[in-house]
Amino acid sequence: MIQDRDIIVIGIQPWDIKIGSNCKNIAAEFAKHNRVLYVNPPLDRITKYKQKQEEHIQKRLKIAKGEAPDLQKIEHNLWNLYPKTLIESINWINNASVYDFFNKRNTKLFAQDIKAAATRLGFNNVLLFNDSSMFLGLYLKNYLNPDVYTYYVRDNLIKVPYWKKHGERIEPQVIAQADVVVNNSEYYVDYTSKYNAHSFMVGQGCDVTMFNDEDGVIKIPQEFAAIKGPVIGYVGSLTTLRLDIELITFIAQQRPDWNIVLVGPEDDNFKASSLHQLSNVYFFGNKPADQLASYIKGFDIAINPQVVNEITIGNYPRKIDEYLAMGKPVVATTTKAMQMFKDYTYLGETKEDYVQLIEKALSEHSDIKAKQQIDFANTHTWSNSVNAIYNAMQSSLKNN
Structure with a gap:
């Protein structure tokens, strides 16, 4: 020190x-x-x-x-x-x-x-x-x-x-x-x-203390009440510089029984995208930082549908720590920076990988896995x- x-x-x-x-x-x-x-x-x-x-x-x-x-x-x-x-x-x-x-x-x-x-x-x-x-x-x-x-x-x-x-x-x-x-x-x-x-x-x-729900007091926002079926969610800026719109669209179209919830401000490309025409895609808008844990709690699966380019390839995805700190199963895009998370997340390369991995995560997630994820996030x-x-x-x- x-x-x-x-x-x-x-x-x-x-x-x-x-x-x-x-x-x-x-x-x-x-x-x-x-x-x-x-x-x-x-x-x-x-x-x-x-x-x-x-x-x-x-x-x-x-x-x-x-x-x-x-x-x-x-x-x-x-x-x-x-x-x-x-x-x-x-x-x-x-x-x-x-x-x-x-x-x-x-x-x-x-x-x-x-x-x-x-x-x-x-x-x-x-x-x-x-x-x-x-x-x-x-x-x-x-x-x-x-x-x-x-x-x-x-x-x-x-x-x-x-x-x-x-x-x-x-x-x-x-x-x-x-x-x-x-x-x-x-x-x-x-x-x-x-x-x-x-x-x-x-x-x-990462300040994971704000994502600590050990006592179960964090409440899921009312916006989730009308959504029936699994919620596949993302929290963060919705920008095509970093996120793959085609990937998100593919997931929503392949599994209309799943609900895609996106929490964060949109860039112009997201605002103009066909995602807004899909009935199982929900845009909740930008939320204050101190409310994000509540929205993540409403997810069944948390995703990071990152586009891999020169800008994103090395990025440390801080949101992964936030997802894991709440014990949520995480599906993310494979990058070198994500390798340190490989034992606690599901990593895919293709659109098809994402659908398969989300299905797998939904079927096999457990309290034991959630505890391991939380413990790992707390080291960061x-x-x-x-x-x-x-x-x-x-x-x-x-x-x-």
């Missing part, structure tokens, strides 16, 4: 983001034994003008004018910094040299805000933890001079169009210059090890994941 240190955390998600965040969970775990400064991404010029009416942008503009504090205490040992500096929007630049010039300028301004906040807090000999902020992270080590620079890979961002343009060139450089690289799946360890020998698998944390805590991060950091501290 690392304790009594000053840790600066940067990433691509601000503290006031409305969805779950690995980076926030890790920062909160760090703060149990260290002082932590969580730094929001700086506001860029295009976002300022395009989203200037949004509440979160208005807040940042007030902070930039000095009308609100830029440094806010979240809890004991944990502070959140809203950088005052406006950076330039540069992703449209094609020329690598020109891009790098402006990126370095942006990073210098960003670093000045961070150093000013760190000075106010009395931070010294800092550890820098970077959650996937590859562009600003390229020069930040030089400007902040941390004792240890840790880069965290949890998503294949360089295959996402926005990040791909410059990320395929820049992220390997960031990985190479980091003192240590931590990853939440073996797929990413294989990737980062090509550029940095100090690459470690640290697993994934943020405490365990962060302890693995600490071990990786300490290996670098010993070498310095």
